Amino acid sequence: MKIHxxxxxxxGAGGAGMRAAIEATKRSxxxxxxxxxxxxxxxxAAQGGMAAxxxxxxxxxxxxxxxxxxKGGDYLVDQDxxxxxxxxxxxxxxxxxxxxLPFNRTPDGTIDQRRFGGHTxxxxxxxxxxxxxxxxxxxxxxLQTLYQNCVKEGVEFFxxxxxxxxxxxxxxxxxxxxxVVAYELATGEIHIFQAKxxxxxxxxxxxxFKVTSNAHTLTGDGQAACYRRGIPLExxxxxQFHPTGIWRMGILLTEGARGEGGxxxxxxxxxxxxxxxxVMKDLASRDVVSRSIYTEIREGRGCGPEGDxxxxxxxxxxxxxxxxxxxxxxxxxxxxxxxxxYTDPIPIQPTAHYAMGGIPTNVEGEVLADNTTVVPGLxxxxxxxxxxxxxxxxxxxxxxxxxxxxxxxxGIAAAEYAAKNDFVELPENAEELVVxxxxxxxxxxxxxxxxxxxxxxxxxxxxxxMVFRTEQTxxxxxxxxxxxxxxxxxVSIQDKGKRFNTDLxxxxxxxxxxxxxxxxxxxxxxxxxxxxxxxxxxxxxxxxVNFMRHTMAYREVGxxxxxxxxxxxxPVVQTRYQPMERKY
Amino acid sequence: xxxxxxxxxxxxPEAGFADSPYxxxxxxxxxFNPEVSADATWEDFxxxxxxxxxxxxxxxxxxxxxxxxxxxxRSCAHGICGSDAMRINGKNRLACKTLIKxxxxxxxxxxxxxxxxxxxxxxxxxxDPFFQAYRDVMPFLVTKGNEPTRERLQSAEDRERxxxxxxxxxxxxxxxxxxxxxxxxxxxxxxxxxxxxRFIFDSRDEAGEQRLEILNDKDGVWRCRTTFNCTDACPRxxxxxxxxxxxxxxxxxxxx
Numbered sequence: 107m108k109i110h111x112x113x114x115x116x117x118g119a120g121g122a123g124m125r126a127a128i129e130a131t132k133r134s135x136x137x138x139x140x141x142x143x144x145x146x147x148x149x150x151a152a153q154g155g156m157a158a159x160x161x162x163x164x165x166x167x168x169x170x171x172x173x174x175x176x177k178g179g180d181y182l183v184d185q186d187x188x189x190x191x192x193x194x195x196x197x198x199x200x201x202x203x204x205x206x207l208p209f210n211r212t213p214d215g216t217i218d219q220r221r222f223g224g225h226t227x228x229x230x231x232x233x234x235x236x237x238x239x240x241x242x243x244x245x246x247x248x249l250q251t252l253y254q255n256c257v258k259e260g261v262e263f264f265x266x267x268x269x270x271x272x273x274x275x276x277x278x279x280x281x282x283x284x285x286v287v288a289y290e291l292a293t294g295e296i297h298i299f300q301a302k303x304x305x306x307x308x309x310x311x312x313x314x315f316k317v318t319s320n321a322h323t324l325t326g327d328g329q330a331a332c333y334r335r336g337i338p339l340e341x342x343x344x345x346q347f348h349p350t351g352i353w354r355m356g357i358l359l360t361e362g363a364r365g366e367g368g369x370x371x372x373x374x375x376x377x378x379x380x381x382x383x384x385v386m387k388d389l390a391s392r393d394v395v396s397r398s399i400y401t402e403i404r405e406g407r408g409c410g411p412e413g414d415x416x417x418x419x420x421x422x423x424x425x426x427x428x429x430x431x432x433x434x435x436x437x438x439x440x441x442x443x444x445x446x447x448y449t450d451p452i453p454i455q456p457t458a459h460y461a462m463g464g465i466p467t468n469v470e471g472e473v474l475a476d477n478t479t480v481v482p483g484l485x486x487x488x489x490x491x492x493x494x495x496x497x498x499x500x501x502x503x504x505x506x507x508x509x510x511x512x513x514x515x516x517g518i519a520a521a522e523y524a525a526k527n528d529f530v531e532l533p534e535n536a537e538e539l540v541v542x543x544x545x546x547x548x549x550x551x552x553x554x555x556x557x558x559x560x561x562x563x564x565x566x567x568x569x570x571x572m573v574f575r576t577e578q579t580x581x582x583x584x585x586x587x588x589x590x591x592x593x594x595x596x597v598s599i600q601d602k603g604k605r606f607n608t609d610l611x612x613x614x615x616x617x618x619x620x621x622x623x624x625x626x627x628x629x630x631x632x633x634x635x636x637x638x639x640x641x642x643x644x645x646x647x648x649x650x651v652n653f654m655r656h657t658m659a660y661r662e663v664g665x666x667x668x669x670x671x672x673x674x675x676x677p678v679v680q681t682r683y684q685p686m687e688r689k690y
Numbered sequence: 691x692x693x694x695x696x697x698x699x700x701x702x703p704e705a706g707f708a709d710s711p712y713x714x715x716x717x718x719x720x721x722f723n724p725e726v727s728a729d730a731t732w733e734d735f736x737x738x739x740x741x742x743x744x745x746x747x748x749x750x751x752x753x754x755x756x757x758x759x760x761x762x763x764r765s766c767a768h769g770i771c772g773s774d775a776m777r778i779n780g781k782n783r784l785a786c787k788t789l790i791k792x793x794x795x796x797x798x799x800x801x802x803x804x805x806x807x808x809x810x811x812x813x814x815x816x817x818d819p820f821f822q823a824y825r826d827v828m829p830f831l832v833t834k835g836n837e838p839t840r841e842r843l844q845s846a847e848d849r850e851r852x853x854x855x856x857x858x859x860x861x862x863x864x865x866x867x868x869x870x871x872x873x874x875x876x877x878x879x880x881x882x883x884x885x886x887x888r889f890i891f892d893s894r895d896e897a898g899e900q901r902l903e904i905l906n907d908k909d910g911v912w913r914c915r916t917t918f919n920c921t922d923a924c925p926r927x928x929x930x931x932x933x934x935x936x937x938x939x940x941x942x943x944x945x946x
Contacts, residue, residue, distance in 0.1 A: 145819060145860050146763075146771040203841040206831030208849060208856050208892070214842035240856075246770065247856065254830040293808065321765040340896040357768045438768060441787060444742075557754030602756030603725045606811040 107537055112137040113524035115286060115301035116517075117269045117328055120147030121245075121506065122488025123307030124252035125513030126520070128263045130305070133521035137299060139267040139288050141308075141323065141611075144253050145595065148309060148321045149509065152245025153435065154222060154362035156202075156510070157503035158195035161218045162683075164234045165228045165317045168192040170228060170290050171236065173506060176683050178224040178391045179497020180638035180648065182341070184679040187469050187493045189513055190283040191504070198510040199238050207251040209240050210431075219396030220431075221365040224391040224501040226690070228338050237503045242360050242434045248506055266291040268611060270540045272331045274481070275530050281336070281475055283483035284530035290633030291611065296537050296544070302527055303520035306332065306465060306486040307513060308472075313615075314623045315458035315572070316564035319351055319358035323615075328490040330618035332465050333625070337473060337481065338658045340492040340676070341463035342622070343630035344639045346500055347573050348396040351457025352442060353415040359435045359454060361502040363420060364388040366431050368386060370399065371417045371451065372407040378416075383690035390690035393499040393639045396456040400573050409453060417451035443615070456573055462500055463629075464492040466658065467677070471516030476660065483523060483530065487516040494656065497678075498638020547613050552596035556613045559597065563616075563623060571630055576644045580631045587624045594620055628671045629657045650685050654678055712738045715790060716798040717748050722809050730809070734798065741791035745778055745801065749785060753824040762813035769925055772861030774938040777802040777814050782863040793910065804866035806875060820862045821877045827904055832897035848893040855888040855933050857926040864920035864930050876909045880920035880930045883911055887933040890946050900939050911938050 113134035116123050123138060130136040140147075159166040171192035176183045200225050203209060203217060219235040227234040235513040240247040271287040287299040288546035308328030312320025333339050343662075349370070350359040357589040364370070370388050372378050382398040384454075402408060409415050419429060420436070425448045428436050429599035436447045445452055465486040472485040488509040495508055563586075570583035595615060601609035636642050656676040663669055722730040735752045738925055746764055748910060753760045762785070763773040769787040776785055778801055779793050785801070793799055807815040833842075858881065865879035866869050886905055890898045905911045920930035940946040 142765055142771075143821070144772045146765045148766060148771070150859070151768070151770045200841055204831075204833075204837055206892070206894070208890075209841075211844055211846045211849050213846065215845050217841050243699050243857070246859070250856070250858075257825050258830040278851070322767060323765045355768075434770075441789075555754075556758075576904070589748065600759075603723065603759070605723065605725050606761050606814050608761050609753075626863070 107298065109298045109300060111300045111529070114303045114305065114520050115139060115299045116305045116307060117286060117541050118147070118308035118490070119144035119308065120307065120309055120488065121149035121248055121252060121509035122516070123305070124256050124514035125260070126305050126307055126487060128252065128255050128259055129514055129517030131259050131261045133518070133670065134524045137262050137264060137523070138288070139264045139269055139299065141266060141268040141291070141327070141597045143265050144256070144263060144593050147249060148324055149506070150249040151319070151321065151358065152506050153242040153358060153360035153528045154246070154365065155220065155239035155244045155503045156199060156506040157222065157225060157236045157501070158199040158238055158507065159192065159236060160196060160199060160217060160219060162212060165220050165227065166234055166236055168195065169679060170226065170234070171195065173229050173683060174225050174502055175495060176497070176499040177230070177688060178401050179499055180688055181650070181654065181683070181685040182494065182497030182637060182678055184494050185681040185683060186679050187495045187599060188682065190304040190469055191243070191495045191507060194511045195507050198507060200516070202248065202251055202510065203253045205251050207240065207247050209238055214627070221389060221562055223364070223389045223395070224386070225503070226386070230385070237362070237365065239362065242362055242432045245506060246512070247578065248566060264288070265299065267414065269308070269327065269331060269616065270543065271683065272335045273532065273536050274335045274674045275533055277530060281481055282530045282613060283534055285536070287537050289540065289544065291606055294607060296540055298532065298536055300529055300532055302524035302529055303483050303518050305471070305520050307488045307516070308490050310461045310489040311619065311622050312458050312461070314567050314619045315613070316562055316568045317351060317354065317356040317455065319348055319356055320458065325521055325615035326618050326622040327615065328486070329464055330621050332473070333621065333661055336661065337475060338466060338660045339463060339495060339625050341629070341656050342461070342464040342626045342656055342659060343633050343657060344462035345626065346392055346460040346462060346497050346639050347396040347456040348459035349392055349399055349456050350418050350454045352438065353453035353455050355442060356457035357438055357442065359418060359438065359452065359455065360432070361392070363418060363432055363435060366427060367423050369419045371419050372397070373409045373413065374407060376407070378402050378407070382496060383409050386690035391499055391501060393641070394690055396639060399456055415453045415455045418454045419451040420447045421449055421451060426555060451587060458572070460500055460505060461489055462492070462494070462496040462498065464490050467491045467493055469493065469515070470519040472519065483527065485516045485520045487512040496682030498640060543614070544610065546602035547597070547599060547610055548602055550598040552598045554593045554597040555598065556597055556616050560616050560619070563587065563590055563619060567623060571627055573641060575630060575640070575642050577631065580627055583627045584624070584631060587620060591620050591624065625659045625671060629659055629673065632673050633657065654685065691928070713741050713795060714738055715748065715795045717752060718798040718800045719752070719812070719915040721812055723759070723811050725861035739790055739905055741789070743788065743790055744786050745793070745799070746774055746785040748790060749801070761811045763866045770859060773806055775804050775861040775863040775866070782867040784861060784863065784925045786846040787925050804862060806866045806872045807862070817914065818880070819861065819875060820865060820881065821860070823882040824860065824885055826895060827878065827882045828901055829885045829889065831889060831895050833894065834896050842894050844893055851893070852888050852891040854928050855884045857928050858884050858888070859926060861925060863923040863925055867923035869917060869919065870913050874913070876907065877913045878910055880934060883934050883937055884928060885928055887937055890937065890940060895945055898946050902937070905937060906941055911941065914938070
């Protein structure tokens with residue numbers, strides 16, 4: 107075992123982690139621990155753009171953007187945070203341009219902007235061009251640009267280091283962060299990183315679903331590490347299903363395709379979104395479009411022999427426009443479906459895409475131990491966190507924005523905290539939990555297989571807690587997850603070695619997914635209303651009287667070692683906007 | 691009624707179509723684990739698969755259902771993250787962008803680690819020298835003087851000039867397909883030159899001369915023998931050899 111000491115440790119090297127690292131490295135001795143090489147992070151898969159009211163191509167302002175974000179989140183958004191997001195968006199985009207990001211340009215040479223779902227002029231009048239983009243590779247360009255600037259700033263990376271535990275120590279009655287415990291994939295060695303500040307930026311949890319746009323590696327590792335150490339998880343029932351994933355595979359086809367004029371059609375060729383969202387049509391918010399697609403499918407208007415998908419039609423757009431604006435997604439259709447998007451519509455279905463919930467933070471990125479108490483030295487930003495700027499449903503292009511705005515804020519805040527505070531003394535045997543977890547899995551001889559349990563988890567999540575939910579389906583999922591957690595204790599792996607043991611890694615990741623799936627299902631069961639991405643057929647309306655509040659899920663361990671989830675609630679911050687009925 | 695689920699009783703197809711016939715393939719994988727043996731060996735795995743699935747799906751079937759010790763890197767599974775470059779039937783490709791039906795599945799499909807980088811275990815190679823070469827070419831925008839308050843202006847034509855080389859995902863398929871790189875690991879390799887190109891031809895950048903001098907080195911662009919292996923290997927369709935030629939020309943003319 108090795109012990110390292112840094113002022114600031116960042117867990118994860120996607121957009122939020124690297125944006126934080128650029129700031130933190132300038133101000134403090136910083137290490138970035140990442141289970142993937144930084145450029146492998148899933149920020150690179152984001153396509154459509156990053157929202158900012160630059161007003162380069164038409165009138166726009168940050169107040170309209172704030173409103174759209176609040177409305178898009180079905181009023182569960184903390185409005186003070188949304189205002190920061192929309193205001194700081196403009197500098198966040200300009201920062202990236204100055205770092206070298208190759209945005210598409212207008213004829214005047216400024217950054218070009220295009221339409222995206224839920225982004226409107228003057229509080230819903232019509233779609234507005236707010237998304238700054240680089241073809242359909244905006245996430246790729248952001249990831250590359252941030253990595254380039256990390257190289258420029260000399261950021262220190264520990265690649266393929268997998269953080270398995272968050273060290274929290276109580277000092278004079280206050281819970282503080284003391285560092286993290288990591289597993290080095292190449293050698294199997296355990297490392298303790300003692301740090302004054304720790305920032306989690308480890309991304310989402312999408313792999314508990316089967317049809318998902320998420321990478322294999324998005325297994326909620328940061329959420330799980332914090333949750334097991336008593337940090338609550340906020341709004342975990344809110345998960346976004348992106349309307350246009352490639353049928354059955356779930357690979358993302360950007361909303362920018364509809365921003366460029368693409369149309370969703372059912373088996374009769376009907377542009378069905380006109381029925382559900384007369385003003386915004388195909389560019390209504392994602393939760394609305396995904397529900398509309400499944401309504402079409404359930405009412406027998408789905409496409410294909412089994413009627414289980416609809417079409418994304420780009421055939422009316424000029425091939426030059428597709429080549430210039432949507433080169434990657436048209437190539438995906440050719441590669442994976444053998445379809446030519448110039449002439450044929452693309453079969454799509456909603457795909458599990460984004461966790462609105464996560465580790466609760468305030469607007470400085472400081473992690474909360476309850477509704478108000480900050481955990482000194484602990485920060486989170488990006489998809490792993492819940493600020494909450496996305497509320498019950500995130501608008502497209504607001505996640506690339508979130509990682510830049512709150513990644514930067516967390517990086518600055520963490521480094522400044524490190525400058526003013528001392529190391530917290532490490533507890534004895536800080537590595538104990540990780541060592542026992544790794545040894546148990548390596549030595550286990552049980553009969554259960556990781557891949558089988560993961561498959562069953564993904565199937566129950568897709569069947570029971572996806573776009574439509576009821577008390578009955580959620581209870582089915584809760585029972586199944588409990589069964590899988592029980593069986594997980596009897597899991598064994600085949601690779602007993604120390605070197606690059608990805609068999610072991612997948613077993614640990616499955617443990618994280620099971621913990622988080624349980625939190626999600628329990629949170630969903632208790633929310634007896636429909637709001638944003640959480641749609642309950644047995645409670646189809648939003649209930650502001652009882653549920654205009656964030657869910658806070660705590661792990662509780664009884665004296666006999668039994669684990670339970672305690673649900674509590676946190677008020678929503680409302681400033682300018684009173685909740686209204688949500689129409690597009 | 692719950693969400694219409696797309697699950698069939700037979701949950702095999704991860705991709706493709708329900709009526710697809712399954713075929714039996716042989717995956718012939720280069721195995722190496724220094725914890726077990728100092729020698730690399732070939733191992734055959736026979737499995738059933740929908741031919742419209744990816745080589746990555748086949749590797750997952752082996753790892754998840756047959757042999758958990760099989761080791762490879764992967765993440766996004768659709769050709770964006772660059773984790774799973776490997777040598778498939780003798781050609782460098784991404785396992786997640788290569789469909790079984792396209793690689794002659796009637797015969798054994800060979801899968802090996804990419805060449806020229808030290809193999810650490812099975813299909814996992816040491817990527818550090820590759821990223822070091824990338825870091826050495828100053829892969830970041832350099833500008834002088836005061837920053838403007840708004841964005842720097844750039845015409846659509848100037849933006850288009852370096853578009854091709856912005857697509858690089860640093861998967862190393864090009865560099866590890868280059869015979870010069872196999873013979874001499876000191877050569878910067880195609881990927882590093884592609885990333886230098888991306889900035890040399892960016893109208894906003896002011897360090898082109900410095901990058902050209904770095905690539906004028908004995909291990910720089912002049913080592914390229916124009917075999918086009920890199921262009922053939924690039925999963926992003928970047929015209930890698932052309933980019934290298936443009937850097938060579940810029941070194942001679944000092945115009946870029």
